[in-house]
């Protein structure tokens with residue numbers, strides 16, 4: 001299977017006052033089509049920073065990221081956004097849905113950004129995630145578990161090649177966790193690559209392999 005995300009020698013540090021925090025130290029990784037990879041590490045080990053650098057939401061201070069053959073890092077914000085919209089679906093703990101749009105409209109917006117337009121059936125996507133009949137509701141009218149599944153619907157919309165998930169099942173009941181994981185897994189079976197930052201053993205068990213981070217470095221198990 002071909003490599004869709006390539007991260008090489010990534011370094012990232014944050015400066016707060018006189019202090020520097022090294023969030024990533026020489027991190028390299030490949031994600032290939034069809035694989036679900038768990039990103040595991042203690043709080044503060046650099047998981048969110050790595051996801052942000054891959055997604056082009058942040059720039060690494062050293063090294064580079066390529067997504068679907070195009071350079072993501074060290075480009076203008078507009079170029080990074082365009083590449084992200086086209087190739088990356090993101091599932092965060094919060095903030096992936098627009099509160100003033102219904103679930104249906106949230107998904108349509110993503111499809112529009114990806115350019116898949118009317119090809120994909122929104123009702124079917126909602127149905128698959130157990131949200132049939134919730135399409136006309138605003139995210140604020142849904143439960144926590146429904147919002148989480150709605151976030152996944154948005155991440156899956158448009159059939160993008162890469163899924164980046166940051167603690168997608170934290171604080172969810174086991175039923176919702178299982179529903180979300182099985183949909184991520186299914187999308188990988190269809191050819192996507194997923195990187196899932198997690199503390200959850202259930203996620204780690206379901207993944208094809210795991211990348212462990214400690215103090216910003218990739219370590220063995």
Ligand SMILES: Nc1ncnc2c1ncn2[C@@H]1O[C@H](COP(=O)(O)OP(=O)(O)OP(=O)(O)O)[C@@H](O)[C@H]1O
Pocket residue numbers: 014015016021022023041042043044045046047048049050
């Ligand atoms: N904007 C920032 N400014 C300063 N330091 C930051 C910033 N963002 C992250 N850090 C620091 O960088 C390190 C890595 O943080 P990061 O959020 O990537 O870890 P994480 O593994 O995702 O943690 P968690 O599991 O708690 O979400 C931590 O030491 C954190 O305090």
